[in-house]
Amino acid sequence: xxxxxxxxxxxxxxxYQRKKCDPHCPLAPFFPQHRRKDFMNVHKVFGVxxxxxxxxxxxxxxxxxxxxxxxxxxxVRVKDPVGGCxxxxxxxxHRIKNLEAEYRLLLEQLAVCRAQKQAKAPVHKxxxx
Amino acid sequence: xxxxxxxxxxxxxxxYQRKKCDPHCPLAPFFPQHRRKDFMNVHKVFGVxxxxxxxxxxxxxxxxxxxxxxxxxxxVRVKDPVGGCxxxxxxxxHRIKNLEAEYRLLLEQLAVCRAQKQAKAPVHKxxxx
Numbered sequence: 001x002x003x004x005x006x007x008x009x010x011x012x013x014x015x016y017q018r019k020k021c022d023p024h025c026p027l028a029p030f031f032p033q034h035r036r037k038d039f040m041n042v043h044k045v046f047g048v049x050x051x052x053x054x055x056x057x058x059x060x061x062x063x064x065x066x067x068x069x070x071x072x073x074x075x076v077r078v079k080d081p082v083g084g085c086x087x088x089x090x091x092x093x094h095r096i097k098n099l100e101a102e103y104r105l106l107l108e109q110l111a112v113c114r115a116q117k118q119a120k121a122p123v124h125k126x127x128x129x
Numbered sequence: 130x131x132x133x134x135x136x137x138x139x140x141x142x143x144x145y146q147r148k149k150c151d152p153h154c155p156l157a158p159f160f161p162q163h164r165r166k167d168f169m170n171v172h173k174v175f176g177v178x179x180x181x182x183x184x185x186x187x188x189x190x191x192x193x194x195x196x197x198x199x200x201x202x203x204x205v206r207v208k209d210p211v212g213g214c215x216x217x218x219x220x221x222x223h224r225i226k227n228l229e230a231e232y233r234l235l236l237e238q239l240a241v242c243r244a245q246k247q248a249k250a251p252v253h254k255x256x257x258x
Contacts, residue, residue, distance in 0.1 A: 045183065047176045054174065054210055062211050069215035073202065081183055082191050085214035086198035092221035099228040106235045110242060117246040 012039035013048055026052060029060075030067040041074035042067075141168035142177060155181060158189075159196040170203035171196075 011028035012035055014021035021028055027048070031039040042051060051070060055063045077084040140157035141164055143150035150157055156177070160168040171180060180199060184192045206213040 045175065045179060047179050050174060050176050050179075054206070058211065066211045066213075069211070069213050072215050073213060077183070082187065082195045082198070084195075084198050084202060085218065086201050088218055089214065089221065092218065092225065095225055096221065096228065099225065099232060103228060103232050103235065106232065106239060110235060110239050113239060113242040113246060117242060117249055120246055120249050 009033070012036040013043075016040070016043065017048070026056075030064065038071045038075070041078045042070055045074040045077045046070060138162070141165040142172075145169070145172065146177070155185075159193065167200045167204070170207045171199055174203040174206045175199060 010019075010021035010033065011025055012031040012033050013019075013027040014025060015033060015036075016039065027039075031042075042048075046054070051067070054070070055066050058066055073085050076088060080087055083090070139148075139150035139162065140154055141160040141162050142156040143154060144162060144165075145168065156168075160171075171177075175183070180196070183199070184195050187195055202214050205217060209216055212219070
């Protein structure tokens with residue numbers, strides 16, 4: 001029995017590099033053949049060598065998470081070569097700034113309403129305090 | 130006069146690669162020698178070749194913006210090899226979710242306050258409506 005996967009089983013990375021995909025292929029668990037697009041984006045943005053270097057000291061779970069995040073970042077960078085994830089971050093920060101401003105406004109409106117409610121309360125009620 | 134910068138003027142990329150840094154060096158405007166750390170992070174995460182490929186079709190302004198975002202992403206990835214920018218995005222999304230929940234709560238409190246204010250208003254005022 002061969003120790004390498006045959007061509008139809010090779011991972012997206014080995015298939016692209018026309019390499020034998022052996023059972024110890026470090027990218028096979030993360031880039032099965034049907035994730036070719038993910039692999040191509042990651043390869044285009046980071047390069048296979050860098051992905052291997054960046055993840056070599058991580059355990060399987062962390063490596064899996066790291067590769068997921070690299071796939072996301074690569075996809076965003078391919079779609080937005082100038083801004084990449086930074087534009088996503090910037091937009092989210094902008095949304096937070098707006099939400100905080102709206103929140104402060106609502107807080108002021110609530111304070112005004114409470115003050116008016118107190119002022120409108122019948123006199124005998126107010127005198128209890 | 131030499132067409133290449135001397136060793137002390139070479140950009141961080143050429144200095145690292147021990148290359149002559151000529152006036153057409155595409156990375157020199159973005160990685161002067163004192164930005165060695167930025168260059169090293171970008172090189173570690175993306176690689177010089179990928180940075181050049183990713184930015185080759187961009188005008189100077191867009192290229193400058195793209196390299197700034199690559200520097201940011203590389204810095205975050207070096208500090209957080211598993212999450213990179215995705216963790217930043219995830220934390221911002223979490224903050225937005227919390228802010229939206231707080232905003233909705235405040236909106237409910239305001240509605241209650243307004244209803245109570247209306248109810249507490251003197252009877253003759255209410256009868257006007």
